[in-house]
Amino acid sequence: MDVAILTYSGMPQLDAYEAPLLPALAELGVDARPVIWDDPAVDFRDVRAAVVRTVWDSHLRRDTFVAWAEKVGRLTKLYNSSDVLRWNTHKLYLRELEEKGVPVTPTVWVERGGSIDLEALTRSRGWDTLVLKPAVSAGALKTYIIPRAEVSAARSLVAEVTASCELMVQPYLTAFETEGERSYIFFDGAFSHAVRRPPTLQSAPRGFAKPVVFTPDAGGELKLAEQVLEAIGRPLLYARVDVATDNAGVTRLQEVEVTEPSLFLSLDPEAPRRLARAIAAKL
Template structure:
């Protein structure tokens, strides 16, 4: 097999937005197939390259996933590499990027096993509502929005979440309700396309329900996305830089996804071919 496009048992044929990658690879004459990442029957020595895509259970078994990636990365070309997957599957990477000058959504980090007086924090920072989430998470798993009136409940929830992992406490960005997030998608370090996305958390109000492609016109925002790529300073087959507008009207990095983000290939006619050619160039 030339290219194993990795997914999980819940999406055996890949996430629908990203399934166009398979025919795009085949058009280049490559034997490309969806493969369940933890299928014990796969002999990775017979695969020329493995590309992590819809492995959407990886955050539920992060240690297992990272150990698997380190093993497979020694047997075939793995994209993105195992070291990058380890780095990106714990959101402490945001603190590293912030230290390099990237404007990140303000975050208070709560150590595993620690507590935080959320009411005192909200009064000190002037936050009307907070977002709580584990530092190892995806798809808004165990993510909560609480207003100041529920600060006592938020304090208890932080303590509960912190029993298993570090916790992130952030201000709720009201712009989510109308703008959602903007995702800038890069292949081999070059911008491919951009997508407006509604809030991931289903309980959040939303001004639109489906992701949609857009042409980047805000040069400052595009430059921010490019600066994130530069700050990571690592070779990446694919990356998705997610930004949003904070409550003071400034653009901030929300997350950078280089493990298993949806790349919304079906929303841009040229995107599947661009990613396929980037993969082919590495074979």
């Protein structure tokens, strides 16, 4: 085959948002098929390129996944590259981007095996509600919303997360409940489309139920998303820059997804073709 579109065993045929990529590639004469990323029967020397897409179990075995990516990157063209995947699968990259001037959601980092006085933190920062999440995670796994009145009971959650990973502590952004997150999606460095998404954490209140595509202003948040890509400074076949409004009304980077994000291709009629053309250009 020409291109292996990488997914995981729980979704062997891609999801509805991503499935339009296959016929878009076929229109260009590219033989692309879903491939389970860790299938031992696959010989990546037999494909011209491999594109990481819905590998939605990779965060559960990050070390295994990164080692796999390094191996596959030596056998064929891998997108995004193994060094990008290693960098992006640990959220310490946010601290790096903040040091480069990107406005990131305020974060207190707790080292692996460490502890933190959450009551003192809420007092010193003035945060009414906290979000606790591991630095290696996806899909809101082990992400908790903790009101100030309950922080004393959250010590066990801190210990649970830091037993195996660094912990991120952030303020809960109330604008999530009405605005959600805005995702700016790029293919080969060029802006493709923007999507407004409800909170990933199912327990969070939400003002709308499903992701919707929207047309962004030329400046503002789109400019911030472009600043993020410039700060990353690496070639990326695809990127999704997620931003949100903080409690002071400032737009801040939440995450950069360059490993396995949903790109919501089915929400924009031309998005599958844009990505297909970007992939075909790599062959």
